[in-house]
Amino acid sequence: MSLLQAFAAVQPLSESAQQLLAAAIVEKDYPKGHVLLPFGQIPAYMHYLVKGAGRIYYLRDGLDVTDYLALDQQFIGAVPALITQSPSHKAIELLEDSLLQSIRYATFEELCQQHLEIANLGRKMALFGFLEGQQRVEDLRFLSAAERYEELLRKHPTITQRIPLKHLASFLGTTQVSLSRIRSGKQ
Amino acid sequence: MSLLQAFAAVQPLSESAQQLLAAAIVEKDYPKGHVLLPFGQIPAYMHYLVKGAGRIYYLRDGLDVTDYLALDQQFIGAVPALITQSPSHKAIELLEDSLLQSIRYATFEELCQQHLEIANLGRKMALFGFLEGQQRVEDLRFLSAAERYEELLRKHPTITQRIPLKHLASFLGTTQVSLSRIRSGKQ
DNA sequence: CAAATGCTTTTACATATGTTAAAAAAGCAT
DNA sequence: ATGCTTTTTTAACATATGTAAAAGCATTTG
Numbered sequence: 486m487s488l489l490q491a492f493a494a495v496q497p498l499s500e501s502a503q504q505l506l507a508a509a510i511v512e513k514d515y516p517k518g519h520v521l522l523p524f525g526q527i528p529a530y531m532h533y534l535v536k537g538a539g540r541i542y543y544l545r546d547g548l549d550v551t552d553y554l555a556l557d558q559q560f561i562g563a564v565p566a567l568i569t570q571s572p573s574h575k576a577i578e579l580l581e582d583s584l585l586q587s588i589r590y591a592t593f594e595e596l597c598q599q600h601l602e603i604a605n606l607g608r609k610m611a612l613f614g615f616l617e618g619q620q621r622v623e624d625l626r627f628l629s630a631a632e633r634y635e636e637l638l639r640k641h642p643t644i645t646q647r648i649p650l651k652h653l654a655s656f657l658g659t660t661q662v663s664l665s666r667i668r669s670g671k672q
Numbered sequence: 673m674s675l676l677q678a679f680a681a682v683q684p685l686s687e688s689a690q691q692l693l694a695a696a697i698v699e700k701d702y703p704k705g706h707v708l709l710p711f712g713q714i715p716a717y718m719h720y721l722v723k724g725a726g727r728i729y730y731l732r733d734g735l736d737v738t739d740y741l742a743l744d745q746q747f748i749g750a751v752p753a754l755i756t757q758s759p760s761h762k763a764i765e766l767l768e769d770s771l772l773q774s775i776r777y778a779t780f781e782e783l784c785q786q787h788l789e790i791a792n793l794g795r796k797m798a799l800f801g802f803l804e805g806q807q808r809v810e811d812l813r814f815l816s817a818a819e820r821y822e823e824l825l826r827k828h829p830t831i832t833q834r835i836p837l838k839h840l841a842s843f844l845g846t847t848q849v850s851l852s853r854i855r856s857g858k859q
Numbered sequence: 860c861a862a863a864t865g866c867t868t869t870t871a872c873a874t875a876t877g878t879t880a881a882a883a884a885a886g887c888a889t
Numbered sequence: 890a891t892g893c894t895t896t897t898t899t900a901a902c903a904t905a906t907g908t909a910a911a912a913g914c915a916t917t918t919g
Binding site: 649650651661662664665666668669 | 897
């Protein structure tokens with residue numbers, strides 16, 4: 486599914502809205518390891534991972550922390566820095582060779598201020614992000630590390646073949662050692 | 673600050689937009705203990721707490737869990753159920769005598785589909801909610817229960833005089849016993 | 860006022876998870 | 890393939906936080 490199709494699935498879009506958005510989308514291939522956004526840079530784009538994998542990460546007390554993981558057909562962007570247009574203390578890198586469709590945030594913001602359907606698209610996307618965050622809070626509060634791992638596997642059965650375990654552990658809010666214990670079953 | 677003023681602070685609003693919103697807002701006093709939304713009900717309103725205090729809660733494994741606390745000039749609503757218009761598994765009750773301004777969600781949704789400024793208001797409110805959720809995830813992941821308690825006190829210095837400790841503990845994702853330990857300093 | 864109900868603290872104990880370090884396994888490059 | 894780096898597992902130990910139960914306070918209510 487393309488970014489435009491993903492947009493249209495969130496909010497029905499007229500021809501004119503689709504054309505405005507399509508004109509703002511750029512598609513590009515990137516190699517594994519490519520840094521989409523380095524630390525300290527003001528992010529210009531919101532990205533959509535047509536195919537591939539990436540993560541958002543940062544350093545906390547000198548340790549690498551994975552804040553977010555995205556696989557095929559998911560969005561990836563340093564949202565707080567994006568909407569405030571301030572230097573990001575989080576970085577984005579690709580974990581596989583990937584095909585991305587990206588939209589310049591400033592353009593999207595302008596379109597929102599001009600076009601009703603696009604503003605509502607933006608609204609619904611933000612609402613989905615909000616719901617996702619709520620779910621993540623609930624998972625962190627009430628599920629054990631083992632249960633969060635199971636949940637992740639349920640959603641992305643092949644993720645362990647694609648993403649290094651240390652990143653999964655960090656994303657799940659636990660440690661490599663704990664996750665290894667969980668996988669061994671010897672608890 | 674009124675709800676309309678809170679709206680205008682998020683997104684500049686023309687006279688027409690303000691009038692449309694104002695017509696949809698109802699203001700009312702409620703006593704402490706009043707249930708704004710019982711379990712299983714489809715929420716009709718998004719609420720703004722002009723003055724007072726309330727909480728969103730639910731039962732998890734038979735235990736009362738506080739999902740959200742709101743004090744003066746904060747929004748309170750069962751957002752997931754509100755936007756999906758499905759029966760809420762969370763309830764809302766007031767913890768003090770309170771003055772509320774409420775807006776019917778169906779009306780707000782209609783206005784969003786018709787009015788560009790209001791759609792962008794909705795978009796920005798959702799974005800703020802998203803950011804708040806991100807912060808909460810980060811706090812849960814990296815702060816100890818003691819640090820989360822300190823943070824809460826920093827934001828709302830008088831909250832311990834207004835909200836029972838058991839609700840604070842639950843909201844912070846810890847237990848009454850732990851929070852009591854934290855407060856005693858004997859760790 | 861007294862009784863009752865609800866709230867907070869304390870104690871004792873259990874356990875999931877973190878930390879550090881080292882070994883084993885897997886992946887990658889020359 | 891051979892070695893070099895990265896990733897994963899295992900081990901031993903420390904600790905924050907949860908659970909359960911009881912006692913002490915405070916608030917409400919008849």
